Amino acid sequence: MSTTTEALDTINSGYKWGFETDIEMDLAPKGLNEDIIRLISARKEEPEWMLEGRLKAFSQWQKMAEPVWARVDHPPIDYQDLHYYAAPKKKPGPKSLDEVDPELLKMYEKLGIPLKERAILAGVEADPDERPQIAVDAVFDSVSVATTFRESLAKVGVIFCPISEAVRDHPDLVRQYLGTVVPVADNYFSALNAAVFTDGSFCYIPKGVRCPMELSTYFRINARNTGQFERTLIIAEAGAHVSYLEGCTAPQRDENQLHAAVVELIAMDDATIKYSTVQNWYPGDENGRGGIYNFVTKRGACRGARSKISWTQVETGSAITWKYPSCVLIGEDSVGEFYSVAVTTHHQQADTGTKMIHIGKGSRSTIVSKGISAGKSNNTYRGLVRMLPSATGARNHTQCDSLLIGDQCGAHTVPYIESRNPSAKVEHEATTSKIDEEKLFYCRQRGLSEEDAVNLIVNGFCKEVLKELPMEFAVEAQKLLAVSLEGSVG
Amino acid sequence: MLEIRGLAASIGDKLILRGIDLNVPDGEVHAIMGPNGSGKSTLGYVLSGRDDFTVTGGSVLYNGLDLLDMAPEARAAAGVFLAFQAPIELPGVNNANFLRTALNAIRRAHGESELDAVQFLKLARAETKRLAMPDDMLKRNVNVGFSGGEKKRNEVLQMALLRPSLAILDETDSGLDIDALKIVADGVNALRSPTFSALVITHHQRLLDHLVPNRVHVLAGGRIIRSGGPELARELEKSGYAGVLAEAA
Ligand SMILES: Nc1ncnc2c1ncn2[C@@H]1O[C@H](COP(=O)(O)OP(=O)(O)OP(=O)(O)O)[C@@H](O)[C@H]1O
Numbered sequence: 001m002s003t004t005t006e007a008l009d010t011i012n013s014g015y016k017w018g019f020e021t022d023i024e025m026d027l028a029p030k031g032l033n034e035d036i037i038r039l040i041s042a043r044k045e046e047p048e049w050m051l052e053g054r055l056k057a058f059s060q061w062q063k064m065a066e067p068v069w070a071r072v073d074h075p076p077i078d079y080q081d082l083h084y085y086a087a088p089k090k091k092p093g094p095k096s097l098d099e100v101d102p103e104l105l106k107m108y109e110k111l112g113i114p115l116k117e118r119a120i121l122a123g124v125e126a127d128p129d130e131r132p133q134i135a136v137d138a139v140f141d142s143v144s145v146a147t148t149f150r151e152s153l154a155k156v157g158v159i160f161c162p163i164s165e166a167v168r169d170h171p172d173l174v175r176q177y178l179g180t181v182v183p184v185a186d187n188y189f190s191a192l193n194a195a196v197f198t199d200g201s202f203c204y205i206p207k208g209v210r211c212p213m214e215l216s217t218y219f220r221i222n223a224r225n226t227g228q229f230e231r232t233l234i235i236a237e238a239g240a241h242v243s244y245l246e247g248c249t250a251p252q253r254d255e256n257q258l259h260a261a262v263v264e265l266i267a268m269d270d271a272t273i274k275y276s277t278v279q280n281w282y283p284g285d286e287n288g289r290g291g292i293y294n295f296v297t298k299r300g301a302c303r304g305a306r307s308k309i310s311w312t313q314v315e316t317g318s319a320i321t322w323k324y325p326s327c328v329l330i331g332e333d334s335v336g337e338f339y340s341v342a343v344t345t346h347h348q349q350a351d352t353g354t355k356m357i358h359i360g361k362g363s364r365s366t367i368v369s370k371g372i373s374a375g376k377s378n379n380t381y382r383g384l385v386r387m388l389p390s391a392t393g394a395r396n397h398t399q400c401d402s403l404l405i406g407d408q409c410g411a412h413t414v415p416y417i418e419s420r421n422p423s424a425k426v427e428h429e430a431t432t433s434k435i436d437e438e439k440l441f442y443c444r445q446r447g448l449s450e451e452d453a454v455n456l457i458v459n460g461f462c463k464e465v466l467k468e469l470p471m472e473f474a475v476e477a478q479k480l481l482a483v484s485l486e487g488s489v490g
Numbered sequence: 491m492l493e494i495r496g497l498a499a500s501i502g503d504k505l506i507l508r509g510i511d512l513n514v515p516d517g518e519v520h521a522i523m524g525p526n527g528s529g530k531s532t533l534g535y536v537l538s539g540r541d542d543f544t545v546t547g548g549s550v551l552y553n554g555l556d557l558l559d560m561a562p563e564a565r566a567a568a569g570v571f572l573a574f575q576a577p578i579e580l581p582g583v584n585n586a587n588f589l590r591t592a593l594n595a596i597r598r599a600h601g602e603s604e605l606d607a608v609q610f611l612k613l614a615r616a617e618t619k620r621l622a623m624p625d626d627m628l629k630r631n632v633n634v635g636f637s638g639g640e641k642k643r644n645e646v647l648q649m650a651l652l653r654p655s656l657a658i659l660d661e662t663d664s665g666l667d668i669d670a671l672k673i674v675a676d677g678v679n680a681l682r683s684p685t686f687s688a689l690v691i692t693h694h695q696r697l698l699d700h701l702v703p704n705r706v707h708v709l710a711g712g713r714i715i716r717s718g719g720p721e722l723a724r725e726l727e728k729s730g731y732a733g734v735l736a737e738a739a
């Protein structure tokens with residue numbers, strides 16, 4: 001078990017990740033205009049084509065309006081009242097841990113990043129034999145602080161680096177793929193992201209390569225009133241295989257912080273991309289004050305035959321979640337999967353689900369969504385399954401379960417099914433259950449505390465999704481569920 | 491020793507138990523019989539701490555502990571076990587995992603070390619074998635898709651593993667085939683000791699043939715209206731409740 005998990009063991013209540021790191025920041029003035037975009041591009045030392053793309057996206061965004069169809073409710077966001085660039089002040093690379101900003105190390109520690117990884121993250125070279133087999137790309141506000149394992153990955157031809165670096169060092173790959181899965185004008189937030197994105201990860205797995213380790217990113221939002229707009233692009237060439245983990249936290253604050261990420265995945269023939277997220281951004285307090293607004297566009301394109309993209313997410317954080325990781329199943333016999341646990345408590349609002357667009361013959365998709373609502377929260381599953389005329393013999397199975405804790409929360413299921421090929425099969429199952437007194441009493445009669453009983457029932461409810469996560473992540477997610485739901489019964 | 495004095499309980503504004511007096515000395519098995527709706531299950535729930543019911547009067551002492559003051563899990567740790575008339579289904583919760591969590595919770599409360607998965611499985615397999623239950627019952631989700639009889643057997647399995655000192659069996663014999671009935675009775679008999687006592691709620695003599703109770707009580711209208719030896723159960727089986735009820739009226 002990692003220290004992440006052990007750290008989670010010690011949590012008793014409240015939001016544990018609500019610390020703020022006091023590091024000298026390089027901060028752009030508030031507001032969004034062409035000058036700010038030029039500044040971001042300049043700070044990133046970007047080529048001209050990238051700046052042009054950003055400016056085009058910005059003018060596109062100005063013509064668009066915030067979507068209103070989701071079942072979420074928030075005061076209007078003042079896009080001019082945010083900082084669009086925040087970065088720790090650059091110093092020459094540290095030679096040893098002693099030279100690393102202790103605040104940064106402290107933050108890694110609080111994040112539960114294992115000690116050895118902390119050193120590597122901070123740019124200190126460790127004994128190669130002692131390296132854990134996870135490569136970490138940490139994004140601290142707008143800048144990737146460090147990227148680990150670059151060398152061992154490079155040996156097999158895997159590129160794993162901050163996207164800003166990829167823009168400079170691998171411009172051909174970036175230009176070939178960026179924005180091809182989520183076009184700039186896809187939606188309001190994707191356009192905004194394309195204009196102002198500051199960092200994120202870039203992964204390229206060459207033909208036939210099984211990525212020798214899990215690739216992992218820790219995202220944090222630290223500076224006050226910064227929007228974080230990360231951009232991730234993962235490309236798996238024919239026969240390649242990669243598993244990518246994304247973990248997120250944000251410090252506790254009163255102001256709502258905006259997060260609008262775009263993630264694009266591309267899988268060629270026989271390639272597999274597994275993308276796992278555990279998101280526990282600050283959800284706001286009991287009264288619904290503060291918390292992250294999370295408006296994310298995640299989409300994967302199964303371009304090759306028999307390619308497979310699998311999304312697994314455990315979402316316990318954010319005041320508002322607006323997120324629909326999707327698969328466009330173009331290749332013949334390609335496979336899309338979406339496994340999701342979304343927990344809402346207090347005043348949280350989650351409108352999440354997936355889209356499975358079936359284009360290829362014999363393409364298959366599986367959707368397993370588990371929504372848990374407690375307190376006064378609202379949890380909506382919104383899912384689209386579209387079978388295009390070309391999708392002969394395509395199949396989808398959707399299972400959508402809701403678990404209610406208490407009687408002041410809401411669970412909503414909004415499936416959209418469109419089939420334009422009569423040979424395609426779509427199945428949808430939905431259930432709603434309650435953690436009721438009867439179940440709790442049965443467990444307590446056997447000696448379990450109320451909290452243990454809730455955890456047991458919740459974990460049972462989520463099992464099909466949790467088992468899709470890499471082992472360590474699953475344990476972490478299980479703990480996170482327990483912490484999130486603490487005190488929600490009785 | 492279980493000592494119930496003047497126990498009264500209601501649900502909503504409906505009074506169900508209207509003053510129960512009952513002593514179950516250590517080592518004894520007492521049967522509770524009585525017409526449908528007379529409050530037998532309610533008595534089991536109130537003793538084990540279900541809070542839908544409001545205790546409006548009386549006291550319950552168990553080995554000197556004031557049971558009514560304790561949380562359900564604390565009562566369980568003190569040795570109280572209720573085999574439910576209608577066992578609850580827990581979707582997605584693996585039976586073995588549930589049983590181990592329960593057993594370890596009780597062991598923790600007693601200051602004993604917890605059992606790991608391997609130690610637990612060994613113990614559980616031995617019990618399922620003794621109760622002639624298929625092993626896969628441990629792998630399935632708690633009571634989900636179990637037949638009526640399987641659910642009852644699962645209750646007995648839990649009892650066998652948790653080794654309570656006070657077992658309340660609420661119609662655990664209902665819905666069991668003849669062989670299963672014998673197995674359940676054996677399960678209870680195996681626990682019998684000078685420090686074990688049981689309240690066996692039943693409508694049938696046949697379980698009592700195997701279990702031979704020390705006392706039989708008739709509960710009607712929320713009161714115990716008659717108590718006697720094992721012969722009382724046989725008498726009721728023959729002539730029904732009419733006579734006893736008329737006598738009590
Ligand atoms: N949740 C409830 N709400 C309202 N009334 C209830 C509730 N639970 C029990 N009762 C009532 O309390 C009375 C006693 O019920 P109880 O289940 O204790 O009877 P019982 O003796 O176990 O009957 P049976 O032999 O049918 O199992 C019944 O009239 C029943 O309808």
Ligand SMILES: [Mg+2]
Binds near residue numbers: 530531532660
């Ligand atoms: Mg009953």
